[in-house]
Each structure stands twice: as structure tokens, then as C-alpha cells.
Amino acid sequence: MKSYQPVCEVLSNGTRLVYLRVPSQVAHLGFFFAAGSRHEAPNQTGLAHFLEHCLFKGTSRFKALQILSRIDAVGGELNAYTAKEEMCLYASFSKEHTKRAIDLLADLSINSVFPEKELEREKEVILDEINSYLDSPSDKIFDDFDDALFKDHPLGFNILGTKESVSGFTRQDLISYVNDYFTADNLVVSFVGNMPLAKLKGLLENALADLHKTAARPKPEAFTQYQPFELRKKEANYQAHAVIGGLAPSYHNEERIAMSLLINILGGPALNSRLNLSVRERYGYAYAIEANYHTFADTGYWQIYFGSEAKNIDKTLTLIYKELALLREKPLSAKQLQQAKRQFKGQLALGMDVNAGLMQGLGKSMLAFGQIDTIAEMHQSIDKITSEEMQVLANKYFDPTQISKLVFDTND
Numbered sequence: 001m002k003s004y005q006p007v008c009e010v011l012s013n014g015t016r017l018v019y020l021r022v023p024s025q026v027a028h029l030g031f032f033f034a035a036g037s038r039h040e041a042p043n044q045t046g047l048a049h050f051l052e053h054c055l056f057k058g059t060s061r062f063k064a065l066q067i068l069s070r071i072d073a074v075g076g077e078l079n080a081y082t083a084k085e086e087m088c089l090y091a092s093f094s095k096e097h098t099k100r101a102i103d104l105l106a107d108l109s110i111n112s113v114f115p116e117k118e119l120e121r122e123k124e125v126i127l128d129e130i131n132s133y134l135d136s137p138s139d140k141i142f143d144d145f146d147d148a149l150f151k152d153h154p155l156g157f158n159i160l161g162t163k164e165s166v167s168g169f170t171r172q173d174l175i176s177y178v179n180d181y182f183t184a185d186n187l188v189v190s191f192v193g194n195m196p197l198a199k200l201k202g203l204l205e206n207a208l209a210d211l212h213k214t215a216a217r218p219k220p221e222a223f224t225q226y227q228p229f230e231l232r233k234k235e236a237n238y239q240a241h242a243v244i245g246g247l248a249p250s251y252h253n254e255e256r257i258a259m260s261l262l263i264n265i266l267g268g269p270a271l272n273s274r275l276n277l278s279v280r281e282r283y284g285y286a287y288a289i290e291a292n293y294h295t296f297a298d299t300g301y302w303q304i305y306f307g308s309e310a311k312n313i314d315k316t317l318t319l320i321y322k323e324l325a326l327l328r329e330k331p332l333s334a335k336q337l338q339q340a341k342r343q344f345k346g347q348l349a350l351g352m353d354v355n356a357g358l359m360q361g362l363g364k365s366m367l368a369f370g371q372i373d374t375i376a377e378m379h380q381s382i383d384k385i386t387s388e389e390m391q392v393l394a395n396k397y398f399d400p401t402q403i404s405k406l407v408f409d410t411n412d
Helices: 047-057 064-072 095-111 116-134 137-149 163-168 171-181 197-207 256-267 274-282 310-329 334-351 355-369 375-383 387-397
Strands: 007-010 016-021 026-033 077-082 087-094 187-193 230-236 240-248 286-295 300-308 404-410
Touching: 007 197, 016 197, 016 355, 026 095, 026 355, 047 064, 047 077, 047 087, 047 095, 047 116, 047 171, 064 077, 064 095, 087 095, 087 355, 095 187, 095 197, 116 137, 116 163, 116 171, 137 230, 137 240, 137 300, 137 404, 187 355, 230 240, 240 286, 240 310, 240 387, 256 274, 256 286, 256 300, 256 310, 256 334, 256 375, 256 387, 274 286, 274 310, 286 310, 300 310, 310 387, 310 404, 334 355, 334 375, 334 387
Parallel strands: 016 187, 230 404
Antiparallel strands: 007 016, 026 087, 026 187, 077 087, 240 300, 240 404, 286 300
């Protein structure tokens, strides 16, 4: 297992930095802002994602084509994403181009000018992106599930927005959002690469000198009104799809680690997960089935997804409910629990073995928690989990009366 010891620092302007030095020719840099889709007002759905696109359309230093070529021209990669709670600009590059990457991400964050002509063109790109999701039931079902789970709450809003909301965005909307959320105190910089910390800090201090320090931002609205639901729609063509799930601990909740382990046992990426062994290997009802656990500042949710022939949807759901009942009713044996912990630790190690993913994980962890747990601390938390604790969690979060279900049947 890779041993790592990241360093956490605060720059003079209040920006948080998480730094990990690794002996590699390639470096990875990410700027993480707490500026995801849940921070939007109800009439702004999709604004954060629209901003993510428009940041690349020109700054006071570079035109759009120059921005796209700045990192690619030296063999690197530049990208960005928008999630529910964060927006990230990131790059991977040869270590000798670290200053170039820092200067570019800082320029995008501080000096974007949002040319009107480019904005209108980008709206068309995003409208096409929305259409592509609407045309893909296996993608759309997750958005529809979120919308029903977090009904009338920003966590349920589609990150892409709607055709109506995107069409109505203005340049001033983007400027206002940047002024509110692209501030030094709302930024985490994550770096994994081979550069001395002092040199990196000097480059960042210089590049971020003009980033304003703070802004009066509204706090995200907490989610408190969950109502379980069962929905069935004619939305699929060849294969039917289903998602079931419910609420789960937030990332500040002490139950988070145990819940992650429980979901991993149930339907994690390993081929020996309970759902994969039952649904795919034993009965052959579905090619792929997976369980996931998503956390936010104030809540979280778990979900199980699968796609299958329409005739096998209800049979598969029956098998899933049986596995959930088994976790509620029968405690894990000492051997089962030990094996599950060992597997979970191994998967954590695999995730840390790719430096690009490690940079992402460190940045998101610092943004969410304000700290980074070491491998030893994570293992210690996992080792403390008991079979009784797992069963209590299963009964709490897999309560049949609190499980929601969404099925996309075929149109046949």
C-alpha cells in the first residue's frame, strides 16, 4: 500500500492548500470551490454548471483557444466538473510545467470575462448535453431519482439545469456567482507532484494575490423533508432500469465509515459483493448491479441501480429486498466482518494508487472536512466497526418503510 502524508497549510489570503509530494514526473493540480449546484437559487438551476463551461471562454489574458491549448500544448490535460456541493478546475501535466498550470487555473478563477457571443454558443452546447441525458434512460434515472428523493430542494435539482433556465442565463448572472463563491476562503487547492512545498506556496501566493478574500454568501438550505416514494414510468426502449434507495448519514456523521463498509459489502465494485453474486452470478438477471453511498454536509443517501430485461425487474427487486433483509436480521460473523474490512482497506489503497484520483480525493476531503485523515486513522476507524454496529445501521437505513423506488419500464 502506498504510504502518504499530505501537508495542510493556509495561504496568506486564507486559501487552504493540501500538498503531497510524490516522486513522479507528472503532477496534478485542482482548484476546489464550494460552489456546486446546491448553492444555486431556485431560479438559477444549472448556473454553476454553465459557469464551469464559460470559465474556459476567455480571460483578460487569454482567448478561448489559447486557454484550451495552454496545457494541452505541453502534453497535459485540462478539465473541470460541477457536483452538488463543489466545482473543480483541474489539470495534469509534466512537473516542469507546474507554474504554467497554476497561473492558468488562477487566471480562469479570477480573470474570466465571459464574452457574450461565446456565452450564447455555449448555451447551445449545454442544451445538447441536456438532450443527450434525456435520450439515455440509464443516466436520466439517477437525475429523476434525485429529484424525487430531494423533492423541491436544491440537492434534487439537475446539475445541468433545464432548457428554460439555461436559455435565460446572462453574463451578469455569471459575474454575480463568481463574486459570491470564487473567494479565497471558499477555495481549496490540492497538489500531488514533485515540487518543494515552499516553492509551490510561493507560486500560489503570487498567482492568487488578486483573489478577493471573502463574500457574504447565503448558507445552503438544509434538507429535512424526506418522503419515501414508489414511481414507475415508461421511459426505456430496450432495457428496463431501476433505482432504489433512501437517506443515509452525512459526511459529518460518525456513522459514515460504517455505512461505507455496509454499502461495499452489499454492492461495491468487487465481483464478490452480495448483490453481484445473487443477481448476476446465481440468477443471471442483470449484467451489472451496483450500490452507492453519497454524502453531503447535512445528509446523505444510498442507492442500488441495475438494468435488466423488463420481465426480470420485479424478480431482481425481490432478490435485492432479500439481501437488505438479511443484513437487517442476521449479524455478520466475525470472519465475514474481518474479510469485509480487509477488502475495503484494499479498495481504499487502490484508490490512492492513482495520483490524479488521489489529488481529487484530498481536495474534496479538505473542502468537506477541513482536514485530511491518514491511512492509519482510516484503518483505525474501520477496525473499530463491530458486527452489532453494522446490523444497527442496516435496520436504521434499510427500513422497508423508508426505501424509495423508481423504475423505468420499457415502452413495449
